[in-house]
Amino acid sequence: MMLGRSLTATLALAFGVTTFAVFALVGTYVYVGLERQVRMQDDLDIVLAARHARRLASELESLDGVRTHADRLTSLVLGNKALSMAVADTQGNILARRNVERTELEEPPAGARPAAKGASDALSPDAELFPPHAVPIPADARITSEQIVAWSADDDTPVRGIVTDAELLDHARIRIAVARNLSDRVRLLDSYRDTLKIAGGLGVLLATLLSYWLIRTTLAPLREIVTDTGRITVDRLDTRLDASHAPRELRALVDAQNAMLGRLQQAFGHLSQFSADLAHDLRTPLNNMRGATEVMLSRPRSPDEYQTLLVSNLEEYDRLARMIENVLFLARAEHPSFVTREREFDVYEELTRIAGYFEGLADEAGSVLRVEGRGRLTADLELFRRAVSNLLANALRYTPAGGEITMRVEETSDAVRVVVANPGEPIDPALLPRVFERFVRGDRARSGGVPGGTAGLGLAIVRSVMELHGGTARVESDASGTRFILDFVKTAAT
Structure with missing residues (x-):
């Protein structure tokens, strides 16, 4: 047998999935933000070092001055072993270098731009720090981070760098390369990413377990309601659930x-x-x-x-x-599948036909039948006849000899009303609200009366017929007589 799905587990799982999605989005956002900040800082270091190196070179008189002040020129990357610098002349001869052994190259950088038209020949292979096919920045152009290129060293170490030309006082040109080894940044970001994964995973697990406990605790009143409901049996239908402690x-x-x-x-x-x-x-x-x-x-x-x-x-x-027969009819009428066959008919003609059927019984009882009014109705004709016949039989049973029973139809824009009125003693006020209930009868009804009685089910059938048509049945009784009123709503009937 397949077990039902647990609402607690489903909600906890949904909360866990939501938490995971939130942690993943936030972690990714933080990681990308950190990576961007680190890259911006590294690019700023490269750009500042290149700018200062070109400014210092512009103060030197010649290539010999570059060799003489090599330490001063490369001191811009001193103290940061991740930064490297190399200075070469136009022939590719290295004039100064620092930390170059950490960024040697074998292949050109991915996506390197081709040399500009009129640029000098490629540098010699001895200048490992200079990325091949990199476009040097002219000596009079501004150095920006957009001119930085990325490549990989022979050991797949990621490197970012920039190459710029500089002009000495004697108008000689030199080429300066500044690069940064990104292996420490890669290790930092990898460590940070692993930390985010571990923290996020533990956070999701903790949030799922905590949400399961909280949901289970929150649903405790619902389990109490289920338990209390299970204690209610046929013998305890008067028991009610306590809502005072429910959320x-x-x-x-x-x-x-x-x-x-x-x-x-x-x-x-x-x-x-x-x-x-x-x-x-x-x-x-x-x-x-x-x-x-x-x-x-x-x-x-x-x-x-x-x-x-x-x-x-x-x-x-x-x-x-x-x-x-009456009990079976009431049982069928209460069933949802009971079908009525409605059609339009003249109510006055049907009341006259019913009065003719009861004319013999009325003569025996010494009563007079009269039909009044005009109106048309859409309803189940057989059920209509049955309801009115029951009311007329009830009226004959209680009308004294010589009394007149009136059946009247009244039609308005939205309803059709049928009234069966008879003289006689009024119904006991204590019995009046219950006259349409089953097996409820007055004392005189139990003592006999007109043949064809319904054993206390006639008025119950009348109420069932009206409910099937969406109408109402009610009774009024006073010293002037008793009036049973059937209200058929036109919109409900159609």
Whole structure:
């Protein structure tokens, strides 16, 4: 079985990767910055040494003066063994040198520029310090760092240097080369880079471990919520999670779970009550049939008495069938896949048709049916008929003899309202909020009434039908009578 991904490990790994990326960018930036600063400083040393050497050479009278004051001329690189200097005449003869043995060459520098037109012949191979194909800077030109060239010595030691011409007092020309051995800089930068790698790696590892510990500690309230939720069973649906110790970000989750538990408790309570009421209502007709049958079998009976028993049992069978049908309808109506077949129809015509169907029952009860109003509605016609029929049957059951039951339709721009009103005693105010619940009936309803009763499920079916159409069902009851009101919203219906 594949284990689920750990949120703590995922966040810690993500933080570690982020830390690594930040360390790599910062380390690279610092390393490149240091390398640039070192190179700028070395190039500045080379440029200053070349400038001073050319200025000192311009004060000497001749080539002999250069040889005589060679130490003075090359003292500019004294004390820094990484810097080398060589002075040669136009024939390539070395007049002065210092630290030259550290920067001998075999190959021309990479990317060296070709000699300018009219320049003197190449220097002799004895002048190892002078990079081949390097373009000397004229004696009257300014020496800048852009004129520095780079090359490698025979042992692959990196070197940067510059070559410039100088003019003596007797107008003789000499050539001065200043170079710097970069091996110490390479070792410094390599050491610094290795230090950055080690420090960065340790930093990433430490940050990852620390973030894992911090995330795990931070998620402790969430684990407590999971543990508390696991303790809630069917017998403890009244238990609620404690949100007082939860972080602010988790309080919404705790409140949502508590609300869900409340809904589950309410639904489970309704289910338990529904099961108990259903068992009670199923037991009543069964007990009636059993009792009547036992009495009938206690002694011999005439055929007429047996026939009367069968007729009575058949009525109880019909009552059970209607109850089972209504329960199945309510169960299907609550399922998300329940489909309504809506179409447009004339509400007044349908109310008139329903009134005609109940006309015989109304005559037996001594009641009068009347239909009023005009309107068109888009809804499931069969469900509409069922809801109105249940309301009309309920009205016939409670209307006194000689009373008038009114079915009225009212249409507005955004809704269609159907009202079933009947005279009679008002509904008990304590019962009024619960009339649409299952198996809720008044005492007179339990004592009998109009045939075809729904065993306390009729009004529950009405509410389900309205919920399927996005509408509402409500009741008003006072001394003038009782009015059941169905509001169909046009936009929801279409």
